[in-house]
Amino acid sequence: MEESRKTPLTDWHAANGGKMVVYAGWEMPVQYEGLVAEHNAVREQAGMFDVSHMGEVLVEGPEALAYLQKLLTNDFSAMVNGEILYTMMCYPNGTVVDDLLVYRYESDRYLLVINAGNVDKDVAWMQEQAAGYQVSLTNQSSETGELALQGPLAEEVLQLLTDTDLSEIGFFHFRDHVAIAGVQCLVSRTGYTGEDGFEVYTPWNELEKVWVAIMEAGASKGVKPAGLGCRDTLRFEAGLPLYGHEISDSITPLEAGLGYFVSLKKEDFIGREVLAQQKEQGPPRKLVGFELIERGIARSDYEVLLNGEKIGFVTTGYLSPTLNKNVGQALVDRQKVAGAETLEVQIRNKQVKAKIVKLPLYRKRTKARG
Incomplete structure (x- = not known):
């Protein structure tokens, strides 16, 4: 090694x-x-x-x-x-x-x-x-x-x-x-x-x-x-x-x-x-933000589903310290997610519901000089 x-x-x-x-x-x-x-x-x-x-x-x-x-x-x-x-x-x-x-x-x-x-x-x-x-x-x-x-x-x-x-x-x-x-x-x-x-x-x-x-x-x-x-x-x-x-x-x-x-x-x-x-x-795919509606934390590579069909995977997920919410980003099939407001994340043996949210999840409060 x-x-x-x-x-x-x-x-x-x-x-x-x-x-x-x-x-x-x-x-x-x-x-x-x-x-x-x-x-x-x-x-x-x-x-x-x-x-x-x-x-x-x-x-x-x-x-x-x-x-x-x-x-x-x-x-x-x-x-x-x-x-x-x-x-x-x-x-x-x-x-x-x-x-x-x-x-x-x-x-x-x-x-x-x-x-x-x-x-x-x-x-x-x-x-x-x-x-x-x-x-x-x-x-x-x-x-x-x-x-x-x-x-x-x-x-x-x-x-x-x-x-x-x-x-x-x-x-x-x-x-x-x-x-x-x-x-x-x-x-x-x-x-x-x-x-x-x-x-x-x-x-x-x-x-x-x-x-x-x-x-x-x-x-x-x-x-x-x-x-x-x-x-x-x-x-x-x-x-x-x-x-x-x-x-x-x-x-x-x-x-x-x-x-x-x-x-x-x-x-x-x-x-x-x-x-x-x-x-x-x-x-063919797009990055979307999501917030879990039910309990759980979405980790990288967890499957993302829509109506039980796999449409992508989590790229990053955390309990956000700033927002105090369980949120994540996922790369999903662009056409299949079109018009959807919710999706599911496979967390261990349970499909946890999440709502799709706008990215980025946080915008800075301080203004860097341009």
């Missing part, structure tokens, strides 16, 4: 009450004092996540833009320096290799931030598709540390540690060479929780210094370390997809309701033909 990897903060987590699990091959904290307390801290004050397991790939060269236009679903032609775009990388059949963020430094230099469990697969796919382009790819994952400070007080707390005016970093923008607690960092403002917040990228061996400084600066304001458990409940409430659940190598972006990030105006990109056909005809 392969030994699990450690982030620069693994020892800190263990020493500060982190309940450690192996996730995507990494030793990570799933929670500290408890999922609900950490979830609520992010919604009401701020929480901080170790996300050093994420992958970072630098794409450089005179044909970097042309390469990304072919490789990815979004359109990067109008992107400006310091901007970030969310996108998907698809196979020719339209299903998803990964979802990722693209940071533009210059027209010939971009940073791609990819999911932890997909790094090796993604880099191999990117290298394969780079053939014929004047472009170089550098996997910087093992030398880059990253934390995410999320919540209404994120800016106020982080501002205590830098002379850079963080209010000038707009939503889905970033700035490089920002000194945080004396460490040169890249700071972005995206988030994966439904709240305002920042990602801070550091050299691998400098991350703990920045982490500890933020924890100390935020202690009096209720900032808590937060684990993978509430990271999932937060993103789920906000309707943000997780690879392997709402999107995967068997699900297309259009089925997942992510058509906004698929630019069919582009002449060509990998998967375009299938996705254009799905756009025209309607995807």
Whole structure:
């Protein structure tokens, strides 16, 4: 069995009450004092996540833009320096290799931030598709540390540690060479929780210094370390997809309701033909939200039925800490669910009734600057 990897903060987590699990091959904290307390801290004050397991790939060269236009679903032609775009990388059949963020430094230099469990697969796919382009790819994952400070007080707390005016970093923008607690960092403002917040990228061996400084600066304001458990409940409430659940190598972006990030105006990109056909005809499946009317919790992969007939499966389900309701998302047959107001979820040996609800389940109360 392969030994699990450690982030620069693994020892800190263990020493500060982190309940450690192996996730995507990494030793990570799933929670500290408890999922609900950490979830609520992010919604009401701020929480901080170790996300050093994420992958970072630098794409450089005179044909970097042309390469990304072919490789990815979004359109990067109008992107400006310091901007970030969310996108998907698809196979020719339209299903998803990964979802990722693209940071533009210059027209010939971009940073791609990819999911932890997909790094090796993604880099191999990117290298394969780079053939014929004047472009170089550098996997910087093992030398880059990253934390995410999320919540209404994120800016106020982080501002205590830098002379850079963080209010000038707009939503889905970033700035490089920002000194945080004396460490040169890249700071972005995206988030994966439904709240305002920042990602801070550091050299691998400098991350703990920045982490500890933020924890100390935020202690009096209720900032808590937060684990993978509430990271999932937060993103789920906000309707943000997780690879392997709402999107995967068997699900297309259009089925997942992510058509906004698929630019069919582009002449060509990998998967375009299938996705254009799905756009025209309607995807075979669609993602719906639901709230259980009867007792139970819907877990990932549970069968979803309509009038006793299987029509799909649960992608994610929880007792929502914010809503205090048993809710979920399911990928279901689009035509069969049309007009339906309720469905059933197979929970063990019982079919539990649920009403279909609008997504996302939660919209943030704080306004990130555009």
